[in-house]
Amino acid sequence: MLHRLSILLAVATLSAWLGGCDPSPTPMDDLVDIPEEVELPCDPIAQSGCPESMRCLLSFNTGNGHCVTAVAPSQEAPPHGLCNQSGIDNCPPGYQCISLDGTSAHCHPFCLQESRQGCPETMRCLIDPPVPSAFAFCTAAQSCHVLTQDCGEDQTCVGGIEENLGLIMMCQPVGGSTQNQACEEGRCAKGLACISTGGPAFCATYCDEGEPSCPVTTTCQDGAALGFVDELAHVGVCL
Numbered sequence: 001m002l003h004r005l006s007i008l009l010a011v012a013t014l015s016a017w018l019g020g021c022d023p024s025p026t027p028m029d030d031l032v033d034i035p036e037e038v039e040l041p042c043d044p045i046a047q048s049g050c051p052e053s054m055r056c057l058l059s060f061n062t063g064n065g066h067c068v069t070a071v072a073p074s075q076e077a078p079p080h081g082l083c084n085q086s087g088i089d090n091c092p093p094g095y096q097c098i099s100l101d102g103t104s105a106h107c108h109p110f111c112l113q114e115s116r117q118g119c120p121e122t123m124r125c126l127i128d129p130p131v132p133s134a135f136a137f138c139t140a141a142q143s144c145h146v147l148t149q150d151c152g153e154d155q156t157c158v159g160g161i162e163e164n165l166g167l168i169m170m171c172q173p174v175g176g177s178t179q180n181q182a183c184e185e186g187r188c189a190k191g192l193a194c195i196s197t198g199g200p201a202f203c204a205t206y207c208d209e210g211e212p213s214c215p216v217t218t219t220c221q222d223g224a225a226l227g228f229v230d231e232l233a234h235v236g237v238c239l
Contacts, residue, residue, distance in 0.1 A: 041064065041065065042056035042065040042066065042067050043056060043065055044056045044057060044058050044065045044094070044096070044110045044135055045094065045110045045111075045112070045118060045135070047093045047094055049065065049067070050067035051067065053069070053070055054067040054068060054069060054070055055067070055068060055070040055093045056068075056093075057089060057096050058096060058110065058129055058133065058135050060129055060130055060131060061131065062131065063129060063131040063132050063133030063134075063135075064133070065135070068088070068089060069088050070093070071088055071089075071090045075090055076090055076091065076092045077090050077091055077092070077097070077107050078092075078107070079091075079092060079095055079107055079109070080095075080106055080107055080108070080140075081106060081107055082104060082105065082106060083097035083105050083106060083107050084097060084105070085097065085099060085105045091107035092107065094109055094110060095107040095108060095109050095110075096108060096110065096137065098127070098137060100127070100139070100172070100173060108127060108137040108138055108139060109123070109137065109138045110135050110136070110137060110138070111125035111135070111136050111137065111138050112125065112134065112135065112136070113125070113128060113133060113134055113135055113136040114134065116136075118138070119138035120138065122140060123138040123139060123140055124138065124139060124168065124170070125137075125138055126138075126139050126168075126170070127139050143169065143170070144157035144169055144170060144171050145157060145169060146158065146159045146169055146191075146193070146206040146235060147206060147207075147208055147235060149190055149191050151171035151190075152171065154173065154174055155171040155172060155173060155174055155190075156171070156172065156173075156174045156175075156187075156188070156189070156190040156191065156192070157169055157170070157171055158170065158172055158193060158194070159193070159206075159226060159227065159228065159235075160193070160226045160227050167227040167228070167229075167232070172187070173187065174187065174188075174189060174190050175187025175188045175189060175194075175203075176189060177189060177192070177194075177202075177203045178192065178203060179192065179203060179204065179205055179215045179218065179238065180202055180203065180204070181202060181203050182200060182201065182202055182203075183201045183202060183203055186201070188203035189203065191205060191206055192204060192205050192206065193205075193206055193226065193237050195226070195237060197239075204218075204237040204238055204239055205218070205237065205238040206223075206235065206236075206237060206238075207220035207235075207236050207237060207238050208220070208234055208235065208236075209222070209223075209233075209234045209235070209236045210234050212236075212238075214238035215238060218238040218239055219238065219239065220236045220237070220238055221236050221237055221238070221239045222236050223235045223236040223237055
């Protein structure tokens, strides 16, 4: 089952689903001398509600927008580019610096969590903050197939139903858990799905019901509950 990607917070996991960039903040010599954070209500998508020289980011404590110090335009990271995980967020307005894999951080645009709308054409609204919020983040919608596992070396293809989006198959950072082991923050080894049959989530190998190749003591079971229907009805999981 595809689980929405979870942000690995710097205060928890980043010090250890997400740094590969320079750990020291970019020099901010030409910043206006103002507080780093101001608890004012603001809209991270519209970038409204903040004083001049500040920008609106999503608070991982409250789930609301809050105003933070903005970097000078000359010091901004490019949209979707690598960014500072420590110090002042150097993404452009409308983006926030987050990590999905605990090794590198990128500038991700904001989107609306309930409708899953607001992302550029090549992205999907799939990254939920760790607290209840009206907002979420967009991530690249890299197409893949769970049976061929055609993602990069350190990524795995996962699939499942996402509300308002239907069936999605996309690449995400690979985990270390194998068949029948508990998922690690919603992740499994390459070629396995993180699923639940009523109890704690665990990892199960994707399989082709027409040509099953499952670990010993398991068989290829129907994957309809994961969203694999119609032309993908032959995709299942080993249970």
